[in-house]
Amino acid sequence: MxxxxxxxxxxxxxxxxxxxxxxxxxxxxxxxxxxxxxxxxxxxxWGVDRAVAMVWDTLAEHPDRPIWLLDQIIHNPRVNADFKSKGVRFIRGPFAVDDGGPREPQRDDIVVIPAFSATVEDTRWLQGIGCTIVDTTCPWVIKPHKRSQRYVKDGFTTLIHGLVHHEETHASCSLIASEGGRFIVVADREQASWVCDTIRSSITFEELARRLPDDALSSGFAEEHLHQLGTINQTTMLAAETRQIEADVRAAMSERYADDDITDHFRELNTICxxxxxxxxxxxxxxxxxxxxxxxxxxxxxxxxxxxxxxxxxxxxxxxxxxxxxxxxxxxxxxxxxxxxxxxxxxxxxxxxxxxxxxxxxxxxxxxxxxxxxxxxxxxxxxxxxxxx
Ligand code: SF4
Missing domain, CATH: 3.40.1010.20 (4-hydroxy-3-methylbut-2-enyl diphosphate reductase, catalytic domain)
Known part of the structure; x- marks a missing residue:
């Protein structure tokens, strides 16, 4: 080094x-x-380079102001530890510590939003405090956000190929819910096959809900919300798996709605970065x-x-x-x-x-x-x- x-x-x-x-x-x-x-x-x-550089810039430009990270800036322990060693405090996540110091940012502090983006709730909370926000959200992450907003507007449920507790997917779910939309998150082809089985009525919606991980379905989700699905993916998923999932769901929709225009029931967009x-x-x-x-x-x-x-x-x-x-x-x-x-x-x-x-x-x-x-x-x-x- x-x-x-x-x-x-x-x-x-x-x-x-x-x-x-x-x-x-x-x-x-x-x-x-x-x-x-x-x-x-x-x-x-590119997105990681940019996010990391923005934290260094913030440290250099504001040596006298407390600087916080909402959570890990990226998923690498060494990089996060480096920022911690420079005095950056973490609001949550594995680098947050209870060392007797402040646990939350104050009005005059600076808070950096990681490359994964932030939930709507966190953004509103920080805005309410009035602190300075440095948003390092990768532009590639904005693409699935914009697409899911379009699905919400068109009355479609967003089917996310992602990990339900990953920060990026968590932020996408939060955005969809805040705009009155619905989401369903599948981590892999097996979980997507349960969605397909439900579309085909091979299993009940209750069985699907039982099999999926906690928080994979938006609040109030019902069987009828599977009638119109639009896909996005967490930007870092396996592209080949996303393509398989999209093909599987399209086939299930085509079977169920054989007499309809498929685009009335299924839309897709690959949002892998x-x-x-x-x-x-x-x-x-x-x-x-x-x-x-x-x-x-x-x-x-x-x-x-x-x-x-x-x-x-x-x-x-x-x-x-x-x-x-x-x-x-x-x-x-x-x-x-x-x-x-x-x-x-x-x-x-x-x-x-x-x-x-x-x-x-x-x-x-x-x-x-x-x-x-x-x-x-x-x-x-x-x-x-x-x-x-
Ligand atoms: S979305 Fe892609 S380019 Fe952006 S930070 Fe993540 S991996 Fe990097």
Whole structure:
């Protein structure tokens, strides 16, 4: 890492000489018995870069004012810890602490809204306090918001492919409800199949409501609200899965309303962001080369897009989602299962002899953290990296 962590005025760039070298070599580097391959596109996306820069700008421009983050700025523990070390307080989330200091912002304070956006309730609360709001919401997140507002206006229910407790989806649900609309959230194709079964009357609406997670249906949702559905997706979901879900729901609607114009009952819009799509396409391309023995995906465990990158590789070879070098040892790697969300210790994870390892990183993962993870893997393999720093 090129940054001076002890300089309170220096912002961290999170860049890495090693990663720059690998990028310049078209994503290929050999270190003894280990060949490292990286996806063509990985790591910090434009929206994350922008949000992080806005916090640094706020710190630099207002050194004398208390600065708060509503919650994690992005889903990467290191970046959030860095801001915390600079005196930023978190209103909620894993970085909020009860240290005897203030728990809520005051009128003269500054509050930063994360890249995921904020709920309507939180925005109104902050406006009521009268504090200064710095809104880092990624413009890509605005796209599903605008589309869902259109659905509400047209009397359609918004079907969201997303994670019901993810901040972005939470904010979308809040917006829809505040405008008098309805939503239903499905996390994957299985949950979407329950919606399709209900449309086809194969299961009752009560059974659907029982199966879905808490908060997946807007308040007062009834069976009739499934008659007109319009889709959006959380910007970081798996694009291929979204397409499958849309095809499944369209087919169910076509069966149920065979005599009607389908657009009276079903509309769709892919709201996956460009960066997520690029990162996923890049991993698909790397997988399709057929040269990898395993893959290491680096990113925060709350990160939806990192989880989905892991899912791409997991169908083909061992694919390990780790949050950094600390969980990698010579005999064991501790990683997060992308399907169950549980943590797994895998022994003998690194094959003997020559090995080709794919690496990628989620949109909120600093290059420096990916570099440290690569260096750790090389060390475990008995190899080392010499990089001009
Ligand atoms: S992953 Fe996409 S939506 Fe999220 S911050 Fe990055 S560019 Fe924006």
């Amino acid at each position: 090129t940054d001076a962590y002890d300089n309170p005025f220096e912002r961290y760039t999170y860049k890495s000489d090693l990663i720059e070298q690998i990028r310049a070599a078209d994503g290929r580097a050999s270190f003894g018995r280990v060949t490292v391959r990286t996806a063509r596109s990985f790591g910090f996306c 460009g960066a997520t799509q690029d990162n996923q396409d890049s991993v698909v391309a790397l997988v399709e080369e057929g040269v990898l023995d395993l893959m290491v995906v680096v990113g925060g465990y709350d990160s939806s897009n990192t989880r989905n990158l892991t899912r791409v590789g997991a169908d083909h070879f061992p694919s390990y989602h780790v949050d950094g070098p600390g969980v990698i040892a010579s005999d064991t790697i501790r990683h997060r299962c992308p399907e169950k969300g549980t943590f797994v210790d895998t022994n003998d994870w690194l094959p003997a002899g020559d090995v080709v390892i794919g690496f990628t990183a989620g949109a909120s993962t600093p290059d420096a953290l990916l570099a440290e993870t690569i260096e750790r893997v090389l060390s475990v393999a008995g190899e080392s990296v010499e990089v001009a720093r």
